[in-house]
Amino acid sequence: MYYIDPHIHMVSRVTDDYETLSKMGCTAMSEPAFWAGFDRGSAESFRDYFKQLTEVEPKRAAQYGIQHFTWLCINAKEADNVELSREVIAMIPEFLDCPNVLGIGEIGLNKNTKNEATIFLEHMELAIKYNQQILIHTPHLEDKFQGTKMILDMLTDDSRVDPSRVLVDHVEEHTVETVLENGFWAGMTLYPVSKCTPARAADIIEMYGPERLLANSAGDWGPSKPTAVPDLIFEMRRRGHSEDLIRQVVYENPIKFFSQSQNFNFVRPDGVPVPSIQ
Numbered sequence: 001m002y003y004i005d006p007h008i009h010m011v012s013r014v015t016d017d018y019e020t021l022s023k024m025g026c027t028a029m030s031e032p033a034f035w036a037g038f039d040r041g042s043a044e045s046f047r048d049y050f051k052q053l054t055e056v057e058p059k060r061a062a063q064y065g066i067q068h069f070t071w072l073c074i075n076a077k078e079a080d081n082v083e084l085s086r087e088v089i090a091m092i093p094e095f096l097d098c099p100n101v102l103g104i105g106e107i108g109l110n111k112n113t114k115n116e117a118t119i120f121l122e123h124m125e126l127a128i129k130y131n132q133q134i135l136i137h138t139p140h141l142e143d144k145f146q147g148t149k150m151i152l153d154m155l156t157d158d159s160r161v162d163p164s165r166v167l168v169d170h171v172e173e174h175t176v177e178t179v180l181e182n183g184f185w186a187g188m189t190l191y192p193v194s195k196c197t198p199a200r201a202a203d204i205i206e207m208y209g210p211e212r213l214l215a216n217s218a219g220d221w222g223p224s225k226p227t228a229v230p231d232l233i234f235e236m237r238r239r240g241h242s243e244d245l246i247r248q249v250v251y252e253n254p255i256k257f258f259s260q261s262q263n264f265n266f267v268r269p270d271g272v273p274v275p276s277i278q
């Protein structure tokens with residue numbers, strides 16, 4: 001089955017991973033800007049990172065027949081540095097016309113600090129000003145419930161934000177319902193040590209249905225498994241779910257969400273182009 005990984009950090013992965021993903025049916029991926037495993041020293045360091053995301057990774061992916069898309073921002077972990085964040089935000093418009101940029105992300109909260117919230121709101125302004133979609137990182141473990149609530153409040157308080165163009169990622173059992181109820185898309189991150197396992201993700205699909213639900217591997221610098229989406233496909237088949245239902249979650253839903261970005265010039269492997277609806 002063809003699938004799309006809507007959230008995977010390929011700058012952290014070796015080229016062999018691209019080959020494996022391609023052989024497993026991955027036909028496109030989106031890579032939000034994130035933490036690099038260390039704090040960067042200057043805004044110029046982000047400029048190089050954005051070039052890596054918009055120039056280097058699409059070429060690396062194309063060698064294995066995979067289309068690579070990306071999202072730009074300063075991540076929540078480094079966003080506690082307000083001065084640096086503002087320099088990075090000021091630079092982002094230079095990159096918004098790059099052909100693989102789908103929007104602003106992954107913005108969010110890490111420790112739910114005041115500075116993080118300030119920079120979240122400034123990213124939101126940027127997205128609204130440039131009519132960009134938004135991809136959101138929600139905090140981990142004990143900070144997730146409160147952080148998700150803070151994020152949803154900031155988004156729903158602003159009537160200019162269209163929830164159907166916002167993806168809230170790393171949802172779990174205790175946060176998915178409020179995300180979907182408010183009209184947002186919800187992403188389940190399949191992670192070996194925290195977040196969601198393939199079995200828990202299958203439970204969530206069974207409880208809430210497939211509408212506006214996505215599944216991703218994160219595949220980042222920490223312990224993670226870039227082939228976690230095929231693991232979910234396997235788990236869903238093992239439970240007897242239809243191929244149509246599985247395909248909706250791992251393939252058609254990402255296409256539907258991303259198609260709201262003007263730069264989503266995706267070509268299905270069967271050769272039929274998917275026109276952007278923006």
Ligand SMILES: [Zn+2]
Pocket residue numbers: 007009032034106137218220
């Ligand atoms: Zn991420």
